[in-house]
Amino acid sequence: METKIYKLDHHAIDHEIIEKAAAALRKGELVAFPTETVYGLGADALCPAAANKIYAAKGRPSDNPLIVHIARWQDLLYIAKDVPEEAEKLAEAFWPGPLTMIVNKNEKVPYETTGGMDTVAVRMPSHPVALALLQESGCLIAAPSANASGRPSPTMAEHVAEDLNERIPIILDGGEVGIGIESTIVDLTEEVPMILRPGYITGEMLEDVIGEVQMDPGLIAEDSAVKPKAPGMKYRHYAPKADLKIVDGAKDAVISAINALTKAQQEQNKRVGVIGTDETAALYGGDLILSMGSREDEDEIARHMYRILREFDESGVDVIYSESFATPRIGQAIMNRLLKAAGHQVLMAQQNNGGSEIV
Ligand code: AMP
Ligand code: MG
Secondary structure (H helix, E strand, O other): OOOEEEEOEOOEOOHHHHHHHHHHHHOOOOEEEEOOOOEEEEEEOOOHHHHHHHHHHHOOOOOOOOEEEOOOHHHHHHHEOOOOHHHHHHHHHHOOOOEEEEEEEOOOOOOOOOOOOOEEEEEOOOOHHHHHHHHHHOOOEEOOEOOOOOOOOOOOHHHHHHHHOOOOOEEEEOOOOOOOOOOEEEEOOOOOOEEEEOOOOOHHHHHHHHOOOEEOHHHHOOOOOOOOOOHHHHOOOOOOOOEEEEEEOOHHHHHHHHHHHHHHHHHOOOOEEEEEOOOOHHHOOOOEEEEOOOOOOHHHHHHHHHHHHHHHHHHOOOEEEEEOOOOOOOHHHHHHHHHHHOOOOEEEEEEOOOOEEEO
């Protein structure tokens, strides 16, 4: 199948293109489109055959449910069995925006969309292209991230094309996304609302609006027998081709530890990648050094992470050492993704008299 890529300027959206994409969705076809978090791969959420095409195109396990995107509050009422009062408060505070809420579904939502679950994940995106597509199509749009399963989420249309070229008919190219990591997921079917996936909207931001919120124990447990509640979080999402390790500790100790590790690898003829920041990139001696941005700007770090991981996959390095990014606000969301990509390999660097050591 030929994949058509249409460029859109979000300040002046070409309506003819949106109409074409909306018509494809209504016919049960797939359309990739930008949202403020990452690119989504959309299908009519209420049509089982359309939802099935998403799993096929991505190679996604069929028990991993999709997020249903809506443009109006009434659309949530249309598909939810019951709407907890927290949903209304959170929608008021954060929609349209990067927050996904889980509620009990009614019979209008097919099990194909929810991966067999009796609950449904719902989000109202704020990206103007996503909203235009929702409004024009009149569909509720089921859309997971528009990557092939096992690859980093796409933050640019080029990434979607890399993974899904000739597997989907339409990609709407709205440029690089603003946030760069997937939405926060909060489960409102629990007694105490539970964060199933950390994101740009933090636990504290949710608590300011609805009071106590808990973190899914499966996300923090060291014990791998405690499974995360969001089916998608149990898969080892994405592993880079190279062996990725995170080096944590005080700044100077991390820099000298990464340089020592790099040298040891290079002596064995290994090619080494380093993930640093604008403040540190010039201080490393690896074969490919990429900066996540300034450490002062955690939004920039979140936005660049997936693109950088893709660049390393292209580059053919054997090992990657990354600084740690437990930044104040969205650090938890950034580290959740980076730790998964690293298979939780974290080295602690400590300064000693001669330089640094891994402890
Ligand atoms: P993606 O759209 O690729 O970010 O994936 C959607 C994420 O939402 C996956 O981690 C899913 O497991 C999760 N999700 C979707 N629906 C539900 C649900 N009903 N209950 C729990 N997690 C869900
Ligand atoms: Mg995904």
